Amino acid sequence: MKERTKLIWIILIFLAIYYIPWNHVIIRQSGFEAFMMLQEYAREHVLACLIPAFFIAGAISVFVSQASVLKYFGSKAKKIMSYSVASVSGTVLAVCSCTVLPLFAGIYSRGAGIGPATAFLYSGPAINVLAITLTAKILGWQLGLARAVGAVVFAIITGLLMALIFRKDDAARTKGEVYLPDAEDRQRTLLQDTLYIFTMVLILIFAAFARPAEGSTGLWPAIFAAKWYITVGLLIILAFILKAWFTRDECKTWVESTWGFMKQIFPLLAGGVLVAGFILGRPGHSALIPEHYIQTLLGGNSIWANLFASVAGALMYFATLTEVPILQGLLGAGMGKGPALALLLAGPALSLPNMLVIGSVMGVKKTAVFCLIIIILSTIAGMLYGTIAG
Numbered sequence: 001m002k003e004r005t006k007l008i009w010i011i012l013i014f015l016a017i018y019y020i021p022w023n024h025v026i027i028r029q030s031g032f033e034a035f036m037m038l039q040e041y042a043r044e045h046v047l048a049c050l051i052p053a054f055f056i057a058g059a060i061s062v063f064v065s066q067a068s069v070l071k072y073f074g075s076k077a078k079k080i081m082s083y084s085v086a087s088v089s090g091t092v093l094a095v096c097s098c099t100v101l102p103l104f105a106g107i108y109s110r111g112a113g114i115g116p117a118t119a120f121l122y123s124g125p126a127i128n129v130l131a132i133t134l135t136a137k138i139l140g141w142q143l144g145l146a147r148a149v150g151a152v153v154f155a156i157i158t159g160l161l162m163a164l165i166f167r168k169d170d171a172a173r174t175k176g177e178v179y180l181p182d183a184e185d186r187q188r189t190l191l192q193d194t195l196y197i198f199t200m201v202l203i204l205i206f207a208a209f210a211r212p213a214e215g216s217t218g219l220w221p222a223i224f225a226a227k228w229y230i231t232v233g234l235l236i237i238l239a240f241i242l243k244a245w246f247t248r249d250e251c252k253t254w255v256e257s258t259w260g261f262m263k264q265i266f267p268l269l270a271g272g273v274l275v276a277g278f279i280l281g282r283p284g285h286s287a288l289i290p291e292h293y294i295q296t297l298l299g300g301n302s303i304w305a306n307l308f309a310s311v312a313g314a315l316m317y318f319a320t321l322t323e324v325p326i327l328q329g330l331l332g333a334g335m336g337k338g339p340a341l342a343l344l345l346a347g348p349a350l351s352l353p354n355m356l357v358i359g360s361v362m363g364v365k366k367t368a369v370f371c372l373i374i375i376i377l378s379t380i381a382g383m384l385y386g387t388i389a390g
Contacts, residue, residue, distance in 0.1 A: 027288075029287065030278045033282055033285055033286075034273075034275070034277035035274070035277070036277065036285075037273055037277030037281070038274055040282065048207040048208050049204070049207070052204035053101075054102045054258050054261050055258050056200045056201060056204065057103055057105055057257075058255070058257035058258030058259075058260075059254055059257075060106035061257045063254070064193070064197070072085060073085075073111075073112035073116040073117065083116060083160070085116075086117075086120040086155065087123050087155035088123065088127060100120075100124035100354075101269075101357045102261050104120060104124070104358075105265070105361045107120065108361060113163060113170050114170050114362070115159040115160060115162050115163025115164075116159055116163075117159075117362075118159050118370055119156060119159030121370075122155045122374065123151065123152070125348045126345065126348055127148070127152060127155070132148045132151075135147050135324055137213070138213065139327060139328060143337070143341060143344070143385075143389075146341050146385050147345065151345065151349075154374070154378075157373075158370070158377070161373055162366070162373070165369060166366060166369075192245050195241065196242075196245065199241060203231055203235060206231045207227070209223060209224055211224055212224055264357075264361075265360075268353065269353045269357055271356065272352045272355070272356045275352055276315065276316060279315070280315065298330060298334075298335040299336055300336050301382075301383060301387065305338070306338050306339050306342045306382035306386070307379045308339070309335075309343040309378075310378040310382065311375060312343065313345075313346035313347030313350070314346045314355075315350075316351060317352065323343070327343065336386055337386050338382040338385050338387070338389070339382055339386070340382075341381060341386075343378075346374055355367060358370065
């Protein structure tokens, strides 16, 4: 099957190279936007966001026991605990829809239930405290509050629906597994393992800390100004932890696991960013689908406007916080308040690159259902908010 898939990709790429009219000005502009978006992504997100996330995923895969994952996120875990933790994880991890992928792959590969895992997958980029604060400040507190409430509720509903729909698959994944306590011969305490992973989570948070809006005062600008000093300090602490608590073989296994996730995710991610850039372009830059068409389709509060906003948001790639200035421009051009919320709820959590990677982790069927649930929920939420906000 893998060889057949490779052949199909080779044929598709050849046909694209052969038949796409690259001499057409719009096609050339779209191609330019695709590579500019890829460059922007590489410069702004790979080193600061993705690399730390890959190392965390590798650590989860190697050092977090399957028993621990199953205890809190397994299909048989207590729902109140698993969904509560998963649905608010984004308040800690200020990540985008692509950066959360290695973390999701890590916990899912260790046996997390499809429900808690997808709740975490949605909440990671959707419930970003800084993004919600910026939304409330620039777009109005009503929209900021609606985004925060909607994101938490969506994470729980999405997870519960995925668990219900794929309950047989979850049962098959856990059937016959031996649920052992943490390894008896473990060389470190639970506290040491926790501090090790928590240090890497802090590295991810501070390295990926986004620039606050111009004119901001208070805590966020101060953290941003000191982010690299804090990150370097955390890296030094991590080096001491690895030296004191881990063997050379364990570090080697960790790196190999991290490399495995990178090989799986990076190619799909890069391809997805190229396609998204080719079709939609970067904010403020036209590509295959001009921005004014999107603005025309997003006016009012009809079901079609909200549905289109949800679908467009699901396909577009939004770096963390970039959705706010994009919506500011779209609202100024006549976009309805309902479609604005629909895009805010679907956009940061989904993107074409992220869909491709999710498909490789949990399969095309589950990915399609996950995306469909988010789009439907976003459309309904947009219509309700548009009616209430007027």
